[in-house]
Amino acid sequence: MVEDKDRPGFFKDYHRAVRKAISNDQFNEFSKLKTNDDRIRFCFSLPAIHDIDIKPYFRGKSEKEALEKKEAGNKCFGRKNNLEALRLYSQAVVKAPVPSGKYWKLIKESADPKKMTMYAICLANRSAALYHLREYHYCVKDIDEALEHHYPKELKYKLYKRKARLLSHMKQHVEARDAYRQALKWLDWAKMEREKRIEHQTDIQKWLKMYETGKVVKNWDIPECYIEHPPVIPELTGGRNERFLSASKKIDIHYDNNMGRYAVASEDIEPGDVLVTEQPFASVLNREEFGSHCQKCFKTTKAPIPCKKCSSVLFCSVECRQSSYFHTIECPILDLLVGSGMSINCFLALRLVTQKPVSYFLDMKEKLNEEDLKEITNNKEVYDPSDFMRLYNLVCHSQFRTAEDLFHRCVMIVFLIKALKKTKYFDGKGSSSAYPLFKDKGDKINDVELFIGSLLLRFLQIVQFNAHEVSEFYLMSPRSLDGSKNETLGAAIYPTLALFNHSCHSAQVRYFSGQQVITKAIRNIRKGEIVPENYGQSFPSKNKIQRKAELADRYWFECNCEACQNDWPMYKDMDTSTMRFKCHKCHGPLNVNTEQLLNPFIKCEKCGDQTNILSTLKNLQNTEQTFKGACKEMETYNLEKAEALLIENLKQLEACLYPPYRDYHLTQEAYMKVCLCQGNIRIKQPKTEE
Numbered sequence: 001m002v003e004d005k006d007r008p009g010f011f012k013d014y015h016r017a018v019r020k021a022i023s024n025d026q027f028n029e030f031s032k033l034k035t036n037d038d039r040i041r042f043c044f045s046l047p048a049i050h051d052i053d054i055k056p057y058f059r060g061k062s063e064k065e066a067l068e069k070k071e072a073g074n075k076c077f078g079r080k081n082n083l084e085a086l087r088l089y090s091q092a093v094v095k096a097p098v099p100s101g102k103y104w105k106l107i108k109e110s111a112d113p114k115k116m117t118m119y120a121i122c123l124a125n126r127s128a129a130l131y132h133l134r135e136y137h138y139c140v141k142d143i144d145e146a147l148e149h150h151y152p153k154e155l156k157y158k159l160y161k162r163k164a165r166l167l168s169h170m171k172q173h174v175e176a177r178d179a180y181r182q183a184l185k186w187l188d189w190a191k192m193e194r195e196k197r198i199e200h201q202t203d204i205q206k207w208l209k210m211y212e213t214g215k216v217v218k219n220w221d222i223p224e225c226y227i228e229h230p231p232v233i234p235e236l237t238g239g240r241n242e243r244f245l246s247a248s249k250k251i252d253i254h255y256d257n258n259m260g261r262y263a264v265a266s267e268d269i270e271p272g273d274v275l276v277t278e279q280p281f282a283s284v285l286n287r288e289e290f291g292s293h294c295q296k297c298f299k300t301t302k303a304p305i306p307c308k309k310c311s312s313v314l315f316c317s318v319e320c321r322q323s324s325y326f327h328t329i330e331c332p333i334l335d336l337l338v339g340s341g342m343s344i345n346c347f348l349a350l351r352l353v354t355q356k357p358v359s360y361f362l363d364m365k366e367k368l369n370e371e372d373l374k375e376i377t378n379n380k381e382v383y384d385p386s387d388f389m390r391l392y393n394l395v396c397h398s399q400f401r402t403a404e405d406l407f408h409r410c411v412m413i414v415f416l417i418k419a420l421k422k423t424k425y426f427d428g429k430g431s432s433s434a435y436p437l438f439k440d441k442g443d444k445i446n447d448v449e450l451f452i453g454s455l456l457l458r459f460l461q462i463v464q465f466n467a468h469e470v471s472e473f474y475l476m477s478p479r480s481l482d483g484s485k486n487e488t489l490g491a492a493i494y495p496t497l498a499l500f501n502h503s504c505h506s507a508q509v510r511y512f513s514g515q516q517v518i519t520k521a522i523r524n525i526r527k528g529e530i531v532p533e534n535y536g537q538s539f540p541s542k543n544k545i546q547r548k549a550e551l552a553d554r555y556w557f558e559c560n561c562e563a564c565q566n567d568w569p570m571y572k573d574m575d576t577s578t579m580r581f582k583c584h585k586c587h588g589p590l591n592v593n594t595e596q597l598l599n600p601f602i603k604c605e606k607c608g609d610q611t612n613i614l615s616t617l618k619n620l621q622n623t624e625q626t627f628k629g630a631c632k633e634m635e636t637y638n639l640e641k642a643e644a645l646l647i648e649n650l651k652q653l654e655a656c657l658y659p660p661y662r663d664y665h666l667t668q669e670a671y672m673k674v675c676l677c678q679g680n681i682r683i684k685q686p687k688t689e690e
């Protein structure tokens with residue numbers, strides 16, 4: 001679990017070597033240790049654990065590559081292949097050294113103007129491609145970023161003119177007028193013939209005059225610019241829960257000794273009800289998505305803004321870059337961590353640390369205590385998912401862990417602490433001098449590092465049971481569901497959603513807006529019943545043995561959900577010759593062989609009452625019509641109408657039939673697809689000609 005089985009790295013050998021180097025007696029000694037502090041201290045004292053050379057390692061910038069990409073971009077731009085030009089300019093932007101901090105000082109000294117302006121020029125060129133692609137929002141951001149980073153003053157008038165034009169397209173007339181004023185001002189620095197200068201001046205003044213007289217808006221026939229609309233976050237059904245702030249009022253959390261905490265319906269829940277909307281406490285993007293998604297908010301971006309130091313990490317905006325404290329810590333060791341082969345969950349555990357300075361945790365030190373989980377039912381405190389203590393008290397099952405498991409994790413923690421020591425993480429406020437309470441012990445692990453290591457060890461256990469995948473829906477073409485699929489973007493931790501237990505009979509669909517999770521009910525759940533989540537083991541697609549084995553292995557519990565207890569068939573094995581009607585009295589199943597349907601009165605095996613299924617059969621005909629209608633709406637990407645019809649269909653089926661049955665499963669699948677389209681969406685990009 002601490003290693004990525006699909007991407008093995010050097011950690012595997014490192015762990016093996018450390019494990020091999022200790023005697024049985026030493027391992028016995030380790031297995032008797034009771035606290036995380038003691039375990040980490042023990043591992044840190046092993047000579048073999050220091051047999052590793054840990055250095056900062058990350059992919060930096062390259063002027064040469066930036067220049068090559070920029071020139072290739074210029075060629076495409078000249079041929080009016082703006083899409084390909086955009087792609088190449090983006091690569092140039094990512095590779096170009098950003099004039100800031102130490103690097104800026106160096107190049108200032110070397111006084112090479114080309115080096116100083118490379119980043120800004122690549123951005124400016126990209127803004128031209130974006131302008132022609134009518135991506136005005138991205139274009140204006142690129143211009144601003146270029147102007148912030150030493151764009152040559154003799155060319156500034158050009159950028160301001162472009163900015164003014166596109167702000168007009170965006171109907172931001174005050175800003176457009178100001179940009180024209182700036183263009184006029186910077187024209188003085190431009191190197192050009194007198195006549196050319198006068199031509200520009202006249203043009204700019206013409207526009208300024210039009211703004212002053214208010215003519216500009218009326219007479220201009222400009223195509224609408226492309227605007228991206230973020231997915232809408234729906235309201236929680238029944239309103240926000242006063243105690244569990246991310247959940248609907250229809251949810252309550254209970255506790256029992258076997259199942260721990262779990263969600264229960266405090267009112268009847270129907271298909272389509274919005275049950276949870278929650279921001280993650282921490283999140284990590286998959287390595288594969290680094291080149292296409294924002295590291296901070298997971299949005300796709302057509303014009304990425306790179307990290308100022310490395311060329312591996314991108315952001316969707318300057319704002320996201322500025323607010324990514326975690327990356328300033330991880331940046332110098334990013335490729336070291338990737339090369340270690342550590343799993344996404346391990347990255348998530350590390351992110352729980354690197355997203356906050358050491359001082360944040362040190363200030364919390366005295367408050368860190370393990371809550372009694374059953375207190376969830378007794379105390380009535382507000383459960384705020386942004387409260388660190390909620391995260392800290394998610395299940396980690398440390399009492400059931402083997403010494404081997406803990407040792408494996410401790411070796412990873414030592415590696416992570418050693419790597420963090422190569423960053424600025426333990427400097428500044430968090431250092432032992434700022435916190436005199438903590439004494440530095442030279443080469444050995446000091447108390448601050450030990451404290452952070454212990455937290456990391458806890459987080460590493462928490463993420464195993466509580467992390468969720470974050471995904472986006474991938475469309476092969478705009479407004480079409482043909483061939484669409486859900487794809488994983490990364491992992492995140494949601495402290496409220498993490499309180500929901502599992503059932504193989506899914507009750508909710510999860511989708512994401514950025515990283516915010518939204519869940520909706522996909523079936524009826526009556527008041528008092530458990531509201532389950534699905535941990536990726538769903539009865540229609542996997543058999544019971546496989547599901548149970550995987551749940552036991554990954555989540556350490558034996559699943560006894562209705563589907564497991566009754567060995568419900570997988571979708572492919574569902575028997576179409578038998579229908580499972582619902583008893584009108586106890587709602588239990590009435591199995592009816594459709595070929596022998598002579599008598600409409602069916603006796604319930606559970607309660608003994610008889611149900612007349614004639615009206616149910618008639619209702620079932622209506623459900624077919626509703627489903628066909630929904631499919632038609634899906635074909636034309638009419639999501640709102642499709643959703644309404646599918647919810648109606650689910651309710652109709654729910655009133656007549658008892659699971660498992662094919663039609664209900666198909667409707668649920670269709671409904672989940674429609675929900676997924678309401679969240680993060682990525683559309684396959686057309687191939688460029690070159």
Ligand SMILES: C[S@@+](CC[C@H](N)C(=O)[O-])C[C@H]1O[C@@H](n2cnc3c(N)ncnc32)[C@H](O)[C@@H]1O
Nearest residue numbers: 259260261395465466498499500501502555557
């Ligand atoms: C994400 S947590 C769910 C909340 C957890 N019950 C708690 O008390 O915080 C996952 C853990 O809950 C327990 N769990 C989840 N589903 C369960 C189920 N159907 N039956 C028993 N235990 C379950 C397992 O211990 C599992 O490792």
